[in-house]
Amino acid sequence: MRPSAATRALLHLANVAVILFFLLPLIAALIGALQSERSLQASTRSILPPEWTFDNFRVILSGGAQKGTIFDQATYLPDNVKKIYYALANSAVISVSVTLLTLVFASLSAYTVVRLHLRWVLWLMNVNVFARFVPVIVLMIPLYVTFRRFGLLNSIWGVIIALTGFLLPYGILILAPYFASIPRELDEAARIDGCSRFSAFLRITLPLSTPALASYGAIVFVIAWNDLLIPLILNNRAEFMTLPVVIASLVGDVHVFFNLLMAICLIALAPSVLLVLLLRKFVVQGLAVGGVKG
Amino acid sequence: MVSVAAARPAAPGARIGGVAYRFGRELPPRVLGLVMNLPTMLTLALVLAYPIFYAAYLSFHKVSLAQLRRGIFPFVGLDNYHRILTDPLFLLALKNTFIFTAFSVTLEIVLAIAIALLIDQKHVWTGRITKFLILLPYAVPPIANGLIWSFLYNFDFGFLNRILFTLGLIHEPINWSGEPSTALLAVAVPYIWRTLPFAILLIHAALQGIDPAMYEAASVDGANALQRFRHITLPLLAPVIVVTLVLRTSFAFAVFDEVLAITQGGPGDATWVAAWYSYKKGFNPPFDIGVGSASAFVLALIVGALAIAYVKLIYRRIQ
Numbered sequence: 052m053r054p055s056a057a058t059r060a061l062l063h064l065a066n067v068a069v070i071l072f073f074l075l076p077l078i079a080a081l082i083g084a085l086q087s088e089r090s091l092q093a094s095t096r097s098i099l100p101p102e103w104t105f106d107n108f109r110v111i112l113s114g115g116a117q118k119g120t121i122f123d124q125a126t127y128l129p130d131n132v133k134k135i136y137y138a139l140a141n142s143a144v145i146s147v148s149v150t151l152l153t154l155v156f157a158s159l160s161a162y163t164v165v166r167l168h169l170r171w172v173l174w175l176m177n178v179n180v181f182a183r184f185v186p187v188i189v190l191m192i193p194l195y196v197t198f199r200r201f202g203l204l205n206s207i208w209g210v211i212i213a214l215t216g217f218l219l220p221y222g223i224l225i226l227a228p229y230f231a232s233i234p235r236e237l238d239e240a241a242r243i244d245g246c247s248r249f250s251a252f253l254r255i256t257l258p259l260s261t262p263a264l265a266s267y268g269a270i271v272f273v274i275a276w277n278d279l280l281i282p283l284i285l286n287n288r289a290e291f292m293t294l295p296v297v298i299a300s301l302v303g304d305v306h307v308f309f310n311l312l313m314a315i316c317l318i319a320l321a322p323s324v325l326l327v328l329l330l331r332k333f334v335v336q337g338l339a340v341g342g343v344k345g
Numbered sequence: 346m347v348s349v350a351a352a353r354p355a356a357p358g359a360r361i362g363g364v365a366y367r368f369g370r371e372l373p374p375r376v377l378g379l380v381m382n383l384p385t386m387l388t389l390a391l392v393l394a395y396p397i398f399y400a401a402y403l404s405f406h407k408v409s410l411a412q413l414r415r416g417i418f419p420f421v422g423l424d425n426y427h428r429i430l431t432d433p434l435f436l437l438a439l440k441n442t443f444i445f446t447a448f449s450v451t452l453e454i455v456l457a458i459a460i461a462l463l464i465d466q467k468h469v470w471t472g473r474i475t476k477f478l479i480l481l482p483y484a485v486p487p488i489a490n491g492l493i494w495s496f497l498y499n500f501d502f503g504f505l506n507r508i509l510f511t512l513g514l515i516h517e518p519i520n521w522s523g524e525p526s527t528a529l530l531a532v533a534v535p536y537i538w539r540t541l542p543f544a545i546l547l548i549h550a551a552l553q554g555i556d557p558a559m560y561e562a563a564s565v566d567g568a569n570a571l572q573r574f575r576h577i578t579l580p581l582l583a584p585v586i587v588v589t590l591v592l593r594t595s596f597a598f599a600v601f602d603e604v605l606a607i608t609q610g611g612p613g614d615a616t617w618v619a620a621w622y623s624y625k626k627g628f629n630p631p632f633d634i635g636v637g638s639a640s641a642f643v644l645a646l647i648v649g650a651l652a653i654a655y656v657k658l659i660y661r662r663i664q
């Protein structure tokens with residue numbers, strides 16, 4: 052049943068409003084990142100700036116070596132910004148390691164949940180459901196004290212371990228229902244042909260579950276890439292900071308102006324936004340099944 | 346998607362992973378279950394179970410810089426809890442957290458239902474653009490989200506004021522995040538912006554599970570759009586709305602990144618929330634980790650009550 056022209060016009064209008072709401076902050080950030088401090092402050096009532104420049108990105112990506120025209124007089128650039136490549140590398144290494152570790156751990160556990168019928172495994176599942184409700188700040192204080200004792204502060208490892216633990220529960224919630232949807236007969240046929248349970252898992256269940264693995268992998272990567280609190284508390288030296296921690300460290304720094312901040316924010320959000328848009332279908336699936344965090 | 350060859354077990358001679366087979370038997374399920382769950386159990390024990398108990402332990406002890414250096418934490422009983430429960434700032438932080446959560450979650454659920462219905466209208470082509478862009482905010486790092494909005498809010502040159510000037514709606518700039526009366530709202534809007542996609546997706550997924558025949562039958566019986574929504578859509582969405590509500594509530598209770606980026610608790614103490622309180626007490630001078638733990642534990646208990654409600658709901662859904 053087709054709605055009337057008036058109804059459709061209204062629906063189009065509603066869509067435009069939603070699209071504007073979602074896009075405006077990002078467009079503003081982009082405009083902000085493409086101008087100088089002077090031009091930001093020059094015309095405070097018009098939407099488009101009088102001049103455009105890529106200098107903010109040039110300064111950041113050259114680690115402060117190239118000043119560009121707009122930073123001629125600027126002598127101070129925070130150490131964190133100069134070491135932006137450390138932050139990029141740390142963020143990448145941490146997110147990729149966490150994604151791989153959680154994929155392996157969660158698929159092993161999810162398989163036992165759906166195929167082995169053990170009472171204590173179901174109990175572990177309940178712990179999992181419960182686990183994702185615990186606010187991260189509650190765990191960070193004891194983790195800080197513990198990691199301090201083990202010398203895991205200011206290291207990549209501490210952050211990887213903590214993030215892996217926090218993101219595992221989501222994985223079991225996303226993967227278990229998908230594993231359960233694979234016909235048990237496939238498993239059994241493989242075992243009749245002489246496969247052990249474990250190799251049936253490796254050869255049958257896992258290859259058939261690529262969509263669920265992609266869903267969970269993409270979601271984990273994004274959450275790990277975006278996470279602030281864990282690396283903020285565990286690491287405070289510039290060499291070990293992730294991008295979100297660098298951004299947080301610039302909040303309230305009077306020497307860093309919004310044009311530079313917006314450029315850093317865009318650099319930080321580009322990888323996760325691109326990944327999510329590329330794997331859109333899988334992310335939507337995973338979120339709908341696992342009800343992951345927002 | 347998966348080739349036939351991958352799905353079919355390999356010929357017996359080519360078996361590589363079948364260690365158990367070569368010994369003529371395989372691990373009994375009980376042992377295999379233990380081995381396969383070992384990594385998960387170890388990680389959860391280290392990062393979840395142990396810290397929860399340790400947080401409880403720390404909350405009954407005096408733990409500050411001096412004690413951390415010496416490694417001895419003197420027992421102080423309920424002193425930390427007494428201190429936070431008589432601290433007006435903690436009570437304010439709790440109150441702010443409740444207001445923030447109630448406001449942002451309510452608005453979010455209403456918006457999510459509306460937008461999910463909107464993108465479900467298949468004959469409106471702009472809906473496909475909305476659907477494509479909906480995931481965008483989900484991927485933005487919360488701290489970057491906060492900073493982008495604090496740029497939008499800026500009193501001197503922010504884009505919110507620029508847009509309002511251009512539209513001729515205001516003549517003097519508005520200090521969005523700097524006024525105590527609007528500061529909490531200024532944190533809530535970016536939070537809603539970032540977390541709305543999640544709520545929309547959950548509800549949209551449930552919407553797609555509703556049989557179109559039900560709407561047709563109702564139309565034949567003379568029900569208008571509002572009645573169809575009221576008597577078919579809403580009741581069928583109820584379970585997923587409750588799940589979304591509980592999930593969003595428990596996460597909103599722990600809001601942190603946007604507060605750090607936009608207001609740092611200010612102006613004055615207008616936007617102190619529970620997680621911010623624990624962070625400031627535990628990780629800023631004088632590093633009172635005992636008090637930080639106690640306040641975090643109060644937050645955990647509130648969210649824990651919600652979690653139990655959620656687990657019960659999930660069980661009802663499965664049965």
